Amino acid sequence: MGYLTDTLRALATTMRNVFRAPVTVEFPKVIRPRAVRYRASFALPDDEYGEVACIGCLACERICPSRVIKMRMTGKRESPVSGKKRNYVDEFVLDLSACIQCELCIQVCNSDAITMVREPELPSFEREDLVLDLDKLRANAHDKTASWGRGTILQEMQEPPKVAKPPKKPPATATAALEKEPA
Ligand code: SF4
Numbered sequence: 099m100g101y102l103t104d105t106l107r108a109l110a111t112t113m114r115n116v117f118r119a120p121v122t123v124e125f126p127k128v129i130r131p132r133a134v135r136y137r138a139s140f141a142l143p144d145d146e147y148g149e150v151a152c153i154g155c156l157a158c159e160r161i162c163p164s165r166v167i168k169m170r171m172t173g174k175r176e177s178p179v180s181g182k183k184r185n186y187v188d189e190f191v192l193d194l195s196a197c198i199q200c201e202l203c204i205q206v207c208n209s210d211a212i213t214m215v216r217e218p219e220l221p222s223f224e225r226e227d228l229v230l231d232l233d234k235l236r237a238n239a240h241d242k243t244a245s246w247g248r249g250t251i252l253q254e255m256q257e258p259p260k261v262a263k264p265p266k267k268p269p270a271t272a273t274a275a276l277e278k279e280p281a
């Protein structure tokens with residue numbers, strides 16, 4: 099008897115859910131509104147001269163806990179746009195498939211040369227498609243919306259509050275003169 103009741107209860111649950119509106123959407127055909135601070139992928143923006151801002155300082159590669167950033171630079175050379183000597187990154191690879199989205203790479207970049215973007219990469223059956231190279235990262239900077247969090251902003255937020263200095267003591271001679279004065 100108990101078996102029959104359980105079967106009927108399970109059947110009722112099934113029937114209730116068959117006619118319920120789905121709670122999932124078919125991503126990426128349908129994209130739900132994202133939270134303001136949502137960030138999903140990466141970009142390497144340009145500097146004020148339209149060149150890649152990254153100077154290949156290795157700070158982001160070194161801090162990445164998942165070791166998914168790799169880069170190669172060839173040292174200083176003259177910029178064809180500004181005429182100034184600067185370092186260039188010639189290869190930059192970020193393997194998004196193993197990134198844990200900790201954002202440490204963004205936080206250490208003093209020149210805001212790497213940012214996160216709000217639009218995710220398209221889902222893929224191949225892990226290789228989620229490896230972002232220099233071209234893809236630069237294209238993301240033009241085509242996608244940068245997240246609010248940049249290195250300089252995040253560093254400023256983490257700075258300890260400045261402690262007010264105690265008032266200066268008067269010089270010893272002035273204190274002694276005051277003490278000698280008759281009441
Ligand atoms: S993105 Fe920033 S931290 Fe990373 S190598 Fe380039 S300049 Fe350095």
Ligand code: SF4
Nearest residue numbers: 162197198200201203
């Ligand atoms: S978000 Fe974290 S894990 Fe992902 S690339 Fe940056 S430092 Fe590495």
